[in-house]
Amino acid sequence: MDLKVIEKTDTEILVEIGGESHTLLNTLKSSLLDDPRVEVATYDIKHPTISEPILFVKTAGVDPVVAIKEASARLIEVYEEFKSVFSEKASI
């Protein structure tokens, strides 16, 4: 995964997340939108085979990098919870 920040202001960020696909980006986007401080969160993969995904986040005041970090932490939490619940149920 290599990140390239294309544009960044205090409330907006446009970042290319190289080597990733819808798997991470779509879940990350939905996690970002769960945050009430995030106004816009969207991503685009211009061409399915040759392009890298570009994520755009606009927040209401908070640093977008912080918003992404928190969204990603929430994602980790959700899947960790799934893992523990599933493992527990599956081992019975």
Next chain:
Amino acid sequence: MDVEIIELSDDNARFVLTGVNPAIANGLRKSMLSEVPTMAIDYINIYDNTSVLFDEQIGLRMGLIPIITDLDSYVLSEDCDCNDEGCTKCQLTLTLSAEGPVMVYSGDIQSSDPNVSVADEKVPIVELKERQKLVLEAVAKLGTGRKHVKYQAGVACGYKNVPVITFQDTCDACGKCVDECPKEILRIDGDKVTVTDPLKCILCRLCVDACDIKAISLEEDDSSFIFTAESDGSYPAKELIVQSADTIIEKAKLLNEILESIE
């Protein structure tokens, strides 16, 4: 979040996941299909091939054979310390030699690692007639389903929303929907109709169409998912599901680390 397991065998799993949003469920499905590292043959060195198949066809057939994946002892070749040169941490060597007349199966492949072998021993490779020979060495590596289908551990992974069938008070228990239902999950219970097993519903809406007084409504629960996961044998189904969640966690952690460093 809750998980209810309907069925769990070595290479098959069905479970109901409730209390998550569709993106989380979809991430899990996509991860099972294309992000979980899986062992598969990358290339073969052919010493002798007098069988009826071309070398390239043998190559494809070898590539598609599922191999048991051991993530504790192997790493993805791009993450390996050897810089993709090939070492025992990122590569597994297998050999196959057979002389006709015989049917060559995947079970004839000899692995250099006693802990790792082919997942299914009954995959036919080629039939050798008298005096025909096949001698080759295969090198297996870890990869992800995004690169090639041979690295796809989850072969039939998907989900659908849990159907919610509700009957209005106007229902007169005429029984038309009961006759129509192909899965036979509706039952007349006194003066109303009940659903015996909503998980079996295939959302065909035949019951809704059959009802003359429009007393049935069929909806999908947006936060509950009936998952089906089938493994090709590289992982037990349970491990595949856990591993798919792990893969996303690792990606998210890596993203956080990188964001930390650019700040």
Next chain:
Amino acid sequence: MAYLCTRCKHSVEIDYEVMGIRCPYCGHRILIKERPTLIKKVEAV
């Protein structure tokens, strides 16, 4: 490039401009190109 005659099993060098595709030892016209002894690497795709 050496070929193999399917009738007399001789290894045959052909000069097809002079005598066409034909075994110089027995006159048979079916020749096989032999598999090279080197190891062939094939991508499993």
